[in-house]
Amino acid sequence: MKQPNRMLRRAFIKGMASSAGVMLAGCSQTDPPTYGHVLRMGDLLTYKAHRLLLPAQALAREYDYADISSVPAIGTTNPSGHKEHGATYERLLANRFTDWRLPVEGSVTRPRAFSLDELKRLPSRTQITRHTCEEGWSAIAQWTGVPLRSVLESAGIRSTARFVQFYAYDGWVDGIDMLDALHPQTILAYGMNGRELPISHGAPLRARVETQLGYKSTKFLRRIVVTDNFDDHGARGFIQNGWSWYAGI
Template identity: 45%
Template sequence: MSKIVSRRGLISGLAAAAGASGLALAARLASRYGLIPPDSGGIYGIGETLTYASQRLLMSHHSLAREFDRRHISKVCPVNGPPPEDEIYQRHLAGGFAEWRLRVDGLVARPSTFSLAALKRFPPRTQITLQVCEEGWSFIAEWTGVPLSYVLNLVGVRPQAKYVVFFPFDSFWDSLDMEEAWHPQTLLAYGMNGQDLAAGHGAPVRLKVPRQLGYKNVKYLASITVTDTLKHIGKGLGSSAPEVGYAWYAGI
C-alpha cells in the first residue's frame, strides 16, 4: 500500500511540478503578448485574465462589432447620469464648445490639440451599433465621428506605446489597449443619430468602443494620453472602473 501511495505521490508531485511550470510559462507568454489586464490581481483577476486573454486571441484579426440598419435605431436612448457639474465643462457647454480643445499627448511624436471643428473636418465614419449597459439594458444608435486611429496616425504613436488613456471632465477616466485603440470602429464620436452629440450622451466628443460594454465608452472627453504603463494613473488598475469594483476589460 505504501508503495502505491508513494508512487501516486510521485506522479502527483510530477504533475503538480509540470502544471506549475506550465502555468509560469503561460503567465510569461501572456505578459509578453499583452494578454494580462491591468486589474489582474486577486482571486477575481484569474477569471478576468482568462476572459481578456482568450477574447484577445479570438479577436486578433480586428473582428468588427455587429452593425445595423437605420430601421433598427432605438426610439429610446437613455441618458445615464447628468453631464459633469465641473465649472470648465459648464462654460464649454454654454459656449457651444467653441473654445474646447482635445489634447493628445504622451508617447507621440507630435503632441497636439484639436478643436471640435478640426475633428469634424477629418474623414468621418458613421456606424449603427448596439450599446449594452452592464446593468442589462441596451439601445441601438447611429454614431458619427473620426476613427481614433486617424488621430493617432496624425500625432505619430511611438512604438513602445501599450495603452491609450482617456480623461473626461467627470471622474470616469478609462484606457484601451492598442488593439482596441487602432480598431476601425473605435471612434471619437461627435454625432449621434444625425445630430450633434447631446450633453447627456457625452458632448462634445465621446469614445465609442462597440466591442465592449457601455461603460467603456468614455463621455465628455478632455484629453488623451498614449502611454506604455498604467501603473501611475489613478490606482494603477487601468481605469476608474476597477476602483469602484468593475472590470477594466468590458468585452463581456
C-alpha cells in the first residue's frame, strides 16, 4: 500500500518543481518583475495561470439599465491639487477640456494626439458593467467611450508591442498587457450613465478594464504609451509599492 503512494507523491513533487522551473525560465522583460519577492512570485503565477487557462477575451457580464447602482468615487476625486499636473488640469477643466489632448505614442507607427471631440467621433461603445473594487465593494454603471483597440489601431500598433501604459493627471501610472488592451470591453470612457463623465470618476477620460479590479481602470488620462517591454514605472508603480500589477485575480 505504501509504495504506490510514495511514487504518486514523488511525481506530484517533481511536477510542482518542474513547473516552477518553467516559470522562472519564462521570466523576461515581457513579464512583471518579482524582485525575488515571494508575494510577487505568487502574483506572477496567478497572471500566467489566467493567461494560460482562461479563454482569451471572454466578455465580462453586462447588466440592464435598471441594474445601475449608486457608485462611490474613491482615490483621487479631483486632481487639481496634484503638485505636478494639478495646475494644468485646473486650466483644462476651466475650458471644459477643449484644450485637452491625449498623446498616444511609443511603439506605434503613427504617434498622435487626440482631442476629446476626435475620440467622440470614433465608433463608440456603451456597456453596463460591474466595477469591482479591490477593497471588496462593487457597483454597476453605464460607461460610454471608444474602444482602446480603435485608438491604438488608428495610431498603428507595431508588431513588437506588448503593453499599454496609462499616465494620469493625478500622478497615477499603470499598464495592462496587449490581451486586455485589445479586449472589446476595454474602452476609454468619456460618458457615465448617459452623462459626461463626472470629475470624481475621472473626467475627461478614464480607462475601463472590465476583466480586472477597479484600480486598473485609470482615471484622468493624460497620456498613453505603447511599449514592447514590461514597465514597472519604478518607485511610482504598483509593484515596487507592494501591490500586484495584474488584478484579474
